[in-house]
Amino acid sequence: MTSFPELGSPSSVPWTNATTVWRALLALAVVFVMLATTGWTAVRGHQGAGDARAASLRAWLHGSIAGQPLPDPGAGPSVLGRFFGSLTGFQRERLAERYPLVVGNLNGAPVALRYRANSIALGQARTAEEKRLREGGLTAAGRQDAQRRMHRFDSLRRDGRQILAFDPLGGGRVAEVVGDLDRAERVSVVVPGVDTNLLTFEKSQRAYSAPVGMAESLHDAESEAAPGVRTAVIAWADYTSPAGVGMDAATGKLATDGALRLRSLLRALPGNGPVALFCHSYGSVVCGVAARELPPRVTDVAVAGSPGMRADRVSDLGTSARIWAMRDPDDWIQSVPHLELGGLGHGADPVSAGFGARVLSANGADGHAGYFKPGTTSLANFAAIGAGSPAAVRCAKDGSGCAADLA
16 A cells, blocks of 8 residues: 555555565656756756845734734735735835735735735845845856846836746745736636746746746637636746756655645635636646645646646545646656655556546647647647636547536
């Protein structure tokens, strides 16, 4: 017997003896090592000043507004929502200016206020990088890193961008909204995989392979699929993803931490319309771990290029949401053994018949990073789900009838 601790239930494993188990473990380790040494290498974390958000949180805990203490940042969204609702516009703005790294990341604070706070926090982060450059003592690589981060902060602060979460610590975490989140009738959340950080959040080349490009591409496709439906898409890189395809990517620890953050986001989304999750690569591990405690408004979870969802079958996920899966024939992820032993691996292949997901066509997708490429069937399928027309999807050849009960 083995188990997926994130799911809280045991799962049988078709291994008959210790030799088979050790061979499987060795094969899994070898595959991850090979991938990690053939281009999928770790991105080094940023070694900057201290933890600015932790300092801001400490100040918040000792702060007050209009004579009343500030609420616990870990309070639920309803508590935080009532607190901000009791303040004047001036008071809310004052808190955003004083504690931008707190207000900008509070699930329950007004969305527009979070955008404003994160714009301020990005400006402060840019100033900190400028200071690092002026003070000297950086290596050539350190100077390049500071300059790249300054460029990214400038980009994220451009007019019209809606940054829902931001933390500059380490590689950095960030989330951005495409569309009008407050007025959206349907919300989609893109959960990316390995090597996702501030510097990889957006790309000028192959833009659709980075979280921002994925979200923009999906939002455009949803608008085309259902012009009369107001949609919003969140590029959600607000968790610490594995750096490269190594041991962190082979285990569920970071996925467990990410799942907690994802659930917090979902519980705090404005409105009450349906929500769909689109989980790529290691992001599908995060979604699999989060699945057991998803809010009821999450109607669909679609995974692409998945190494597994920390489950043997859909029923193990413990969710009423529809589970969809796709994989491009040229996706290297198919070479990763789909099993879980001794904490390594992420369970069954989501596109396998035994797993029980609704298997979608990925026609036109460009390998592991091309599922959101404009003009592909993979993107059109995602858009149909996100826009509320799941019966319009195209199923994979071996997944015919994946939407038959939705007609």
